[in-house]
Amino acid sequence: MKTLYNFSRRYLVSLLFLVAICVVSIYPASSAGIRVSLYKYDKLAHFLMYASFCTVVWYEYLKSHVTVDIMTIFRGAVVAPVLIGGLLEYVQGTFTATRSADYLDFLFNLFGVLFAAMMGLLVIMPILRRGTAKKNM
Numbered sequence: 001m002k003t004l005y006n007f008s009r010r011y012l013v014s015l016l017f018l019v020a021i022c023v024v025s026i027y028p029a030s031s032a033g034i035r036v037s038l039y040k041y042d043k044l045a046h047f048l049m050y051a052s053f054c055t056v057v058w059y060e061y062l063k064s065h066v067t068v069d070i071m072t073i074f075r076g077a078v079v080a081p082v083l084i085g086g087l088l089e090y091v092q093g094t095f096t097a098t099r100s101a102d103y104l105d106f107l108f109n110l111f112g113v114l115f116a117a118m119m120g121l122l123v124i125m126p127i128l129r130r131g132t133a134k135k136n137m
Contacts, residue, residue: 010064017053018084024049025088028098043108046085050112051119054081058120062128078117085109 008015057077062068085106093101 011057011060014053014057014060017056021049021053021084022088025092026096026099028096043104046105046108047112047115050081050085050109051116052112054078054113054116055119055124057081058116058124059128062120062125068125073120077120078113081113082110085113 054077058073061073061076086109089101089103089106089109092099
């Protein structure tokens with residue numbers, strides 16, 4: 001139980017992002033007029049949701065770990081969000097009446113995850129590590 005508590009404290013914002021993505025993905029789509037007018041922004045929304053989610057996972061992981069285990073961060077910030085995105089698309093197509101599964105949505109989820117992974121490696125990790133190195137001096 002203590003492990004779950006520590007995990008939820010370390011990754012609170014990531015977990016909140018995950019809950020928000022699940023709610024938005026499963027919540028019944030409203031009227032067709034709204035769906036049609038928002039369709040052009042749908043792929044951008046998928047990209048931004050998953051890029052934001054994964055960026056926060058990277059940040060929270062790097063803030064709470066002194067050493068970086070690449071396989072752990074890869075599983076938590078790349079593999080898990082891709083699987084979650086695929087599962088949510090499946091759930092939309094199978095278990096909801098007003099939503100449908102869309103492989104392009106899944107593809108844009110994947111693009112968001114890959115973008116966040118690049119940002120994590122090239123931007124977030126060096127910035128946080130530089131800050132840690134200055135504190136240790």
